[in-house]
Amino acid sequence: GQQVMQIPQYQHVQEGEDFTTYCNSSTTLSNIQWYKQRPGGHPVFLIQLVKSGEVKKQKRLTFQFGEAKKNSSLHITATQTTDVGTYFCAKYSGGGADGLTFGKGTHLIIQP
Amino acid sequence: DAGVTQSPTHLIKTRGQQVTLRCSPKSGHDTVSWYQQALGQGPQFIFQYYEEEERQRGNFPDRFSGHQFPNYSSELNVNALLLGDSALYLCASTRTAGGANVLTFGAGSRLTVL
Numbered sequence: 555g556q557q558v559m560q561i562p563q564y565q566h567v568q569e570g571e572d573f574t575t576y577c578n579s580s581t582t583l584s585n586i587q588w589y590k591q592r593p594g595g596h597p598v599f600l601i602q603l604v605k606s607g608e609v610k611k612q613k614r615l616t617f618q619f620g621e622a623k624k625n626s627s628l629h630i631t632a633t634q635t636t637d638v639g640t641y642f643c644a645k646y647s648g649g650g651a652d653g654l655t656f657g658k659g660t661h662l663i664i665q666p
Numbered sequence: 667d668a669g670v671t672q673s674p675t676h677l678i679k680t681r682g683q684q685v686t687l688r689c690s691p692k693s694g695h696d697t698v699s700w701y702q703q704a705l706g707q708g709p710q711f712i713f714q715y716y717e718e719e720e721r722q723r724g725n726f727p728d729r730f731s732g733h734q735f736p737n738y739s740s741e742l743n744v745n746a747l748l749l750g751d752s753a754l755y756l757c758a759s760t761r762t763a764g765g766a767n768v769l770t771f772g773a774g775s776r777l778t779v780l
Contacts, residue, residue, distance in 0.1 A: 587768070596756060596771040597709065642708050646767065653699055653711025653724055654769065 558586075558645050560657035568665050573630040575660035577643035584646060586619060586626045587654065592639040600628075630662075638664050670695075670772035672757050678778045679747050687742040687775045691759030697721075698740040699769065700732060701756040709756055715740050716762055744777075752779045 559578045567573050577586065585604045589597040601610055603619035603626060610617045616629045630637055640659040647655055671690045679685050691698050697716045701709035711724035715734035729745045738759075744751055754776050758769035 596773050597769075598771070599768050602768060644708075653701075653714055653722060654709075655711065656708030658708050 558643055558655060558657040560643055560660050562660055563658065564661045564663065566663045566665060567633055569635060570632050573633050573637070573662055575628050575641050575643075575662075577626045577628075577657055579624050579645065582623050583626075584623075587644045588617060588626075588628055589642045589644060589656075590639050591642065591659070595639070597642060633662070633664050635664055635666065638662060670757055670759050670770050672755075672772035672775050674775055675773065676776045676778075678780060680780050681747055681749060683747050683779075684743065684745045685747060685777060687744075687755050687757075687777075688739065689741070689757030689759075689772060690739045691757075692770045695759035695761045695770065696738050697760050697762045698734060698738065699758045699760075700740070700742045701758060701771075702726070703754040703756055703774070705753075712742070747779045749779050752777060 561576050565573055585602055587602045588600040590600055591597045601617050603617055606623050607621045608619040614631045618627045626643055628641055640661045642656045642659045644654040644656045670692050673688045689698055699714040700712040702712055703709040712726050712730055713723040713732055714721045715732060718734045731743045732741060734740045742755060754774040756774045757772045760767060760769050
């Protein structure tokens with residue numbers, strides 16, 4: 555089925571370094587959502603992007619939606635230990651009355 | 667304002683048994699979805715319930731069934747358990763009216779099949 559591909563699968567960074575995860579789709583997306591899952595926790599909604607070329611910021615997090623609406627990225631500036639976890643992008647297959655398709659996630663590991 | 671609550675939090679079953687997992691959606695939400703998350707993987711959509719009916723289903727066999735009650739709570743049933751059913755089962759709720767499609771997840775039920 556239609557999937558979203560996330561890279562990298564794992565990312566080790568030193569605390570204070572920046573981090574970026576990328577999400578790619580072979581088809582045009584109506585929107586893209588990002589979730590964060592802490593170790594042992596459950597996914598928590600971060601943001602939804604809808605418009606082509608959209609950029610949204612949440613403190614140290616910057617989310618982008620590509621011009622062609624086929625890719626998205628999440629960038630974290632100056633990582634902190636609280637950023638540890640897995641970041642998932644997710645898309646809806648159809649018109650809303652359906653389930654989210656999640657990527658496999660990028661596991662962020664921070665070394666103090 | 668209670669979020670999504672799931673029970674039980676952990677359970678252990680043996681192959682061939684049946685299991686029922688329960689979910690109460692966030693206050694004000696009317697739509698419940700269930701996801702299966704294997705270790706190290708992203709959640710996979712099982713099905714969604716709205717107005718007590720299954721509205722959409724992912725690529726899961728008929729051994730997986732569900733129900734939604736008039737108070738919007740939901741159950742997930744899995745029959746004839748297989749070792750591969752071991753996973754974290756996540757319930758997520760949303761409010762369909764107004765086109766809201768942001769999911770609020772519960773803490774999950776971790777199922778181990780021996």
